[in-house]
Amino acid sequence: MSDNPPDESALEQRRRDFFAHFVEPMVAEAREIDVPVTEIIMQMIQQHSLEDEE
Secondary structure, rough: OOOOOHHHHHHHHHHHHHHHHHHHHHHHHHHHOOOOOOHHHHHHHHHHHHHHHH
């Protein structure tokens, strides 16, 4: 693996891929099972806060 950071266009593509492959399907599934998207966001914030405490 290279020590060079990825160029901005590659990083931007990776971010788009992240949302397309993970976030959008998660939101679609949440809607299917009547989980409010705000609940997902709250869970993510809570998890992030717990990680910050470690």
